[in-house]
Amino acid sequence: xxxxxxxxxxxxxxxxxxxxxxxxxxxxxxxxxxxxxxxxxxxxxxxxxxxxxxxxxxxxxxxxxxxxxxxxxxxxxxxxxxxxxxxxxxxxxxxxxxxxxxxxxxxxxxxxxxxx
Numbered sequence: 789x790x791x792x793x794x795x796x797x798x799x800x801x802x803x804x805x806x807x808x809x810x811x812x813x814x815x816x817x818x819x820x821x822x823x824x825x826x827x828x829x830x831x832x833x834x835x836x837x838x839x840x841x842x843x844x845x846x847x848x849x850x851x852x853x854x855x856x857x858x859x860x861x862x863x864x865x866x867x868x869x870x871x872x873x874x875x876x877x878x879x880x881x882x883x884x885x886x887x888x889x890x891x892x893x894x895x896x897x898x899x900x901x902x903x904x
Contacts, residue, residue, distance in 0.1 A: 794826045803870050808863065820846065825867075827851045 800822055807821045827845035831838060841848040858864055 794829070795822060799871055803867050806866060806870065808858075808861075824851060824854055828855055 804821065809819075809821055823846055827841055828851065830836075830845055831841065831851075834840075838848045838852045841851060845851070
């Protein structure tokens with residue numbers, strides 16, 4: 789059974805060559821890009837603070853710094869755009885039974901009143 793917070797192999801194959809840290813890139817070679825992306829997915833999925841990142845996902849401080857760097861460089865947007873290209877939305881549906889309104893959205897009272 790596959791973990792919920794990991795990339796599928798087909799997703800990884802589509803983005804791995806566009807990520808920084810390849811042998812051909814200047815600077816340090818990143819050997820753990822997949823591990824790092826899965827750490828960020830774990831944080832996003834659980835909503836936990838960075839300090840609670842499990843040790844098997846890497847050091848939280850390194851992951852956080854790298855997340856900030858990638859955010860500033862637009863790498864996350866590139867990953868999203870790459871993975872969203874072939875998304876199958878044929879069965880995607882939203883209706884009012886799953887969309888919740890804020891508690892103050894019902895029974896509006898007040899606002900401007902016109903008096904004659």
